[in-house]
Amino acid sequence: MAYTNKLRVIYGDATLGLSGDGFHYIFSYERGGLESLKLNGKEWLYREPMPTFWRATTDNDRGSGFNIRSAQWLAADTFHKCVGIDLTVDNQHFAELPIAPITNEFSDPVSAENVKIKYTFETLTVPATQVTVTYEVNGYGEIKVMMHYYGHEDLPSLPVVGMRFIMPTVANGFDYQGLSGETYPDRMAGATEGTFHVDGLPVTKYLVPQENGMHMDTRALTITRDSTQNNADHSREPFSLTIKQAEQPFAFSCLPYTAEELENATHIEELPLARRTVLVVAGAVRGVGGIDSWGADVEEQYHIPADRDVEFSFVLNAK
Amino acid sequence: MDADIKWLDDPETFRVNQLPAHSDHYYYGNYNEWRHNNSRFVQNLDGQWQFNFAENPRKREEDFYKIDYDSSSFGTIEVPSEIELNNYAQNNYINTLIPWEGKIYRRPAYALSPDDGQEGSFSNGDDNTVGEYLKRFDLDSSLRGKQVRIRFDGVERAMYVWLNGHFIGYAEDSFTPSEFDLTPYIQDEDNVLAVEVFKHSTASWIEDQDMFRFSGIFRSVNLLAQPFIHVEDLNIRPIVTDNYQDGIFNVDLQLHGEKTGNVNVRVFDNDGNTLINETHPVDSTVKVQDQFLENVHLWDNHDPYLYQLLIEIRDDEGNLVELIPYRFGFRRIEINNDHVVLLNGQRLIINGVNRHEWDAKRGRAITMDDMTSDIHTFKKNNINAVRTCHYPDQIPWYYLCDDNGIYMMAENNLESHATWQKMGAIEPSYNVPGSVPQWRDVVVDRARTNYETFKNHTSILFWSLGNESYAGDNIVKMNEFYKKHDDSRLVHYEGVCHTPEYRDRISDVESWMYLPPKEVEEYLKDNPDKPFMECEYMHDMGNSDGGMGSYISLLDKYPQYFGGFIWDFIDQALLVKDPISGQEVMRYGGDFDDRHSDYEFSGDGLMFADRTPKPAMQEVRYYYGLHK
Numbered sequence: 025m026a027y028t029n030k031l032r033v034i035y036g037d038a039t040l041g042l043s044g045d046g047f048h049y050i051f052s053y054e055r056g057g058l059e060s061l062k063l064n065g066k067e068w069l070y071r072e073p074m075p076t077f078w079r080a081t082t083d084n085d086r087g088s089g090f091n092i093r094s095a096q097w098l099a100a101d102t103f104h105k106c107v108g109i110d111l112t113v114d115n116q117h118f119a120e121l122p123i124a125p126i127t128n129e130f131s132d133p134v135s136a137e138n139v140k141i142k143y144t145f146e147t148l149t150v151p152a153t154q155v156t157v158t159y160e161v162n163g164y165g166e167i168k169v170m171m172h173y174y175g176h177e178d179l180p181s182l183p184v185v186g187m188r189f190i191m192p193t194v195a196n197g198f199d200y201q202g203l204s205g206e207t208y209p210d211r212m213a214g215a216t217e218g219t220f221h222v223d224g225l226p227v228t229k230y231l232v233p234q235e236n237g238m239h240m241d242t243r244a245l246t247i248t249r250d251s252t253q254n255n256a257d258h259s260r261e262p263f264s265l266t267i268k269q270a271e272q273p274f275a276f277s278c279l280p281y282t283a284e285e286l287e288n289a290t291h292i293e294e295l296p297l298a299r300r301t302v303l304v305v306a307g308a309v310r311g312v313g314g315i316d317s318w319g320a321d322v323e324e325q326y327h328i329p330a331d332r333d334v335e336f337s338f339v340l341n342a343k
Numbered sequence: 344m345d346a347d348i349k350w351l352d353d354p355e356t357f358r359v360n361q362l363p364a365h366s367d368h369y370y371y372g373n374y375n376e377w378r379h380n381n382s383r384f385v386q387n388l389d390g391q392w393q394f395n396f397a398e399n400p401r402k403r404e405e406d407f408y409k410i411d412y413d414s415s416s417f418g419t420i421e422v423p424s425e426i427e428l429n430n431y432a433q434n435n436y437i438n439t440l441i442p443w444e445g446k447i448y449r450r451p452a453y454a455l456s457p458d459d460g461q462e463g464s465f466s467n468g469d470d471n472t473v474g475e476y477l478k479r480f481d482l483d484s485s486l487r488g489k490q491v492r493i494r495f496d497g498v499e500r501a502m503y504v505w506l507n508g509h510f511i512g513y514a515e516d517s518f519t520p521s522e523f524d525l526t527p528y529i530q531d532e533d534n535v536l537a538v539e540v541f542k543h544s545t546a547s548w549i550e551d552q553d554m555f556r557f558s559g560i561f562r563s564v565n566l567l568a569q570p571f572i573h574v575e576d577l578n579i580r581p582i583v584t585d586n587y588q589d590g591i592f593n594v595d596l597q598l599h600g601e602k603t604g605n606v607n608v609r610v611f612d613n614d615g616n617t618l619i620n621e622t623h624p625v626d627s628t629v630k631v632q633d634q635f636l637e638n639v640h641l642w643d644n645h646d647p648y649l650y651q652l653l654i655e656i657r658d659d660e661g662n663l664v665e666l667i668p669y670r671f672g673f674r675r676i677e678i679n680n681d682h683v684v685l686l687n688g689q690r691l692i693i694n695g696v697n698r699h700e701w702d703a704k705r706g707r708a709i710t711m712d713d714m715t716s717d718i719h720t721f722k723k724n725n726i727n728a729v730r731t732c733h734y735p736d737q738i739p740w741y742y743l744c745d746d747n748g749i750y751m752m753a754e755n756n757l758e759s760h761a762t763w764q765k766m767g768a769i770e771p772s773y774n775v776p777g778s779v780p781q782w783r784d785v786v787v788d789r790a791r792t793n794y795e796t797f798k799n800h801t802s803i804l805f806w807s808l809g810n811e812s813y814a815g816d817n818i819v820k821m822n823e824f825y826k827k828h829d830d831s832r833l834v835h836y837e838g839v840c841h842t843p844e845y846r847d848r849i850s851d852v853e854s855w856m857y858l859p860p861k862e863v864e865e866y867l868k869d870n871p872d873k874p875f876m877e878c879e880y881m882h883d884m885g886n887s888d889g890g891m892g893s894y895i896s897l898l899d900k901y902p903q904y905f906g907g908f909i910w911d912f913i914d915q916a917l918l919v920k921d922p923i924s925g926q927e928v929m930r931y932g933g934d935f936d937d938r939h940s941d942y943e944f945s946g947d948g949l950m951f952a953d954r955t956p957k958p959a960m961q962e963v964r965y966y967y968g969l970h971k
Contacts, residue, residue: 211890211891214964320857
């Protein structure tokens with residue numbers, strides 16, 4: 025095949041399409057991110073992956089006033105302001121996004137070995153800081169996602185720094201290579217390393233729904249679903265997406281709810297019916313603390329200071 | 344004597360006709376009964392009782408105990424159970440504040456002035472719900488013709504008892520057994536037992552524990568007959584000698600009944616070897632004294648080795664009258680000259696939890712299955728110690744801890760949090776028991792009952808004077824009680840950390856709660872004169888238990904630090920059916936329209952209320968495994 029290990033690049037007027045053997049991706053210029061991640065005909069995205077900065081307030085966060093001190097990260101987590109998109113196809117950097125009429129002279133098919141698209145966000149904090157999310161796609165369809173948070177000394181400590189993926193349907197479960205159980209930076213000494221399977225998307229049944237389900241130090245994660253929202257898809261054969269570490273292990277949680285949904289419930293049964301999969305891949309996670317629940321902060325070494333840059337990466341559809 | 348409802352208002356009246364507390368030994372008619380745990384002398388009264396609920400004392404049926412009272416309008420209730428969980432009264436969870444916060448203005452009697460008796464405070468209290476219980480029974484044939492008493496294992500919070508229309512007695516102290524002699528009035532058949540339970544009395548001020556506030560007969564009720572010669576109390580004192588190898592055994596028996604026959608006292612090891620075998624004529628006191636045992640097998644968490652004590656009472660013809668088995672261990676706890684706590688000569692490290700008695704469906708009316716499940720969880724997760732927060736537990740729990748090597752801090756039923764702390768600040772203007780003379784005897788009585796009932800349990804290494812009750816002369820008196828009666832254990836009390844002037848007279852150990860690791864280290868660095876522990880730490884509310892390593896690493900640096908008890912073992916939440924979803928769901932404080940409440944603060948366990956472990960348990964298992 026002529027295009028083995030090469031990407032087919034589809035220059036659209038609002039998107040950039042990339043496809044290859046068993047994958048097809050659409051990057052939106054209007055919506056601030058990856059709009060479609062299709063593997064073997066199955067869609068993996070409900071909405072564009074976005075930076076995430078909030079975790080559902082834990083009892084200890086509430087007791088220590090962390091949720092109040094850091095409340096602006098809730099807004100930054102809920103709404104996203106994309107201020108720039110930067111595209112490089114092989115070695116060609118586009119000063120301007122390539123839509124008509126620029127692309128009228130392009131041929132089809134166009135192939136490339138490497139495509140890099142960087143979205144720049146301005147956080148809805150006061151003051152604002154910047155976050156970039158770069159997707160780098162190779163000919164095998166592997167997407168290396170790199171997130172960079174630019175530290176700002178006038179901002180409050182962060183609950184989490186990561187990327188949130190919302191998938192169209194509830195996963196059957198997931199398998200990961202990392203640490204046993206639910207772990208946080210200050211609560212992972214007791215975990216054992218290994219490969220673990222989790223059935224479904226269990227929400228830890230804390231009396232008041234709160235941040236839960238984090239897995240630190242993960243090398244690889246495979247999420248398996250068997251349903252889509254595509255009305256013409258009649259199959260219930262399971263299908264999977266694999267995420268692997270790039271330079272460093274990552275942290276993740278895989279739940280049916282966003283932090284905001286968890287935040288809104290005072291009891292487990294108030295959570296909405298589970299209908300999607302919410303994956304958070306995090307580069308920095310705040311500890312949970314435990315000294316007391318009425319004032320003591322998480323130990324300082326387990327904070328995420330806002331003035332320090334956070335950069336992390338991982339590979340989607342890793343081979 | 345007639346019952347007087349004014350006793351509810353009087354801190355100096357807390358037991359009327361109640362028999363003195365004594366050791367919790369079981370007794371049988373013969374070996375077969377022991378083997379099957381089925382004593383001929385015991386008649387269990389648990390089950391369906393007749394029940395009438397009144398919103399306050401004025402609405403109660405005052406004559407319900409009389410034999411001609413027509414109780415056909417009464418409903419029924421299961422004994423044991425919580426009145427609130429039968430949906431007669433509203434559930435309420437509240438932490439430090441008193442349950443009538445924002446509803447009724449009260450002050451503890453005599454707290455502000457010696458003339459201030461707070462008359463009618465509870466006897467006429469609008470919030471003082473009343474449960475009136477009736478139980479009709481025939482005496483089992485094996486109990487007939489004998490002295491018969493009744494034992495209530497736990498009743499919250501103040502109780503009046505009648506039998507066949509006659510007043511029997513009154514008791515407070517919700518979490519220890521209350522016994523009354525029924526002999527003068529009991530019949531072979533058609534007995535009518537009447538029990539009137541008030542949710543509040545002056546005892547409410549000193550039972551202000553962080554928990555759902557229930558009321559009712561929440562533990563078992565038994566009739567106990569005494570054979571004509573009966574061991575009322577035994578006091579086993581196994582001593583480990585200074586070489587930590589040999590033992591000295593003493594036991595004192597107090598006997599009731601006829602002065603005839605003999606008492607045989609034997610001690611066996613686990614291989615069935617007889618180590619002690621002494622026979623004495625029956626007398627009101629019988630003692631086995633200073634029996635030296637070479638190379639005793641010591642008891643600890645890893646090897647909870649127990650010896651078997653067997654006491655036989657035989658009449659002059661040699662017939663067995665009463666058989667008492669008790670298992671005890673040899674262990675020695677002390678503080679050395681370097682202020683390090685030692686068990687059997689080795690440094691003691693407490694990998695502990697605080698444990699409320701809790702069952703998501705039954706409240707504090709927990710079952711034997713709950714207890715054995717908790718012990719199993721302890722063993723599996725390297726938990727080696729328990730604090731009975733903040734009251735004595737059901738008797739079988741103490742035996743389970745002996746058998747399984749669980750180090751116990753046996754706490755008195757005492758917490759007066761609302762009287763000295765307001766919105767986090769220390770404000771003891773109306774603190775009780777404090778140094779208020781009228782509140783002295785009641786708290787010393789609680790210390791005595793805790794000691795007398797549980798004194799033979801090897802697992803108890805510490806007596807704890809209570810929880811969060813500030814400090815004053817009356818807590819000094821409790822401390823003195825234990826010091827006078829028991830030199831084989833240490834005394835613990837945390838609340839004295841707020842009143843350094845009492846520091847020399849209260850608590851053998853320095854105890855704080857929730858002190859951050861850095862401040863613990865500050866104390867330890869400063870050449871402490873008392874060993875240090877945290878009676879509560881690692882507050883496990885919701886997603887928590889982070890940073891435990893900072894505490895555990897102090898154990899390696901400072902021998903005077905001997906660990907602590909995690910707060911706490913199990914969430915207090917109630918499993919109820921959600922009318923919207925139809926699911927069985929967990930409910931916490933405030934979910935029953937109960938106000939004022941402390942809401943989800945009821946859920947601080949390492950276990951969810953359904954007894955499944957929280958994710959943090961693997962961390963506890965790891966860190967508690969480092970100093971097993």
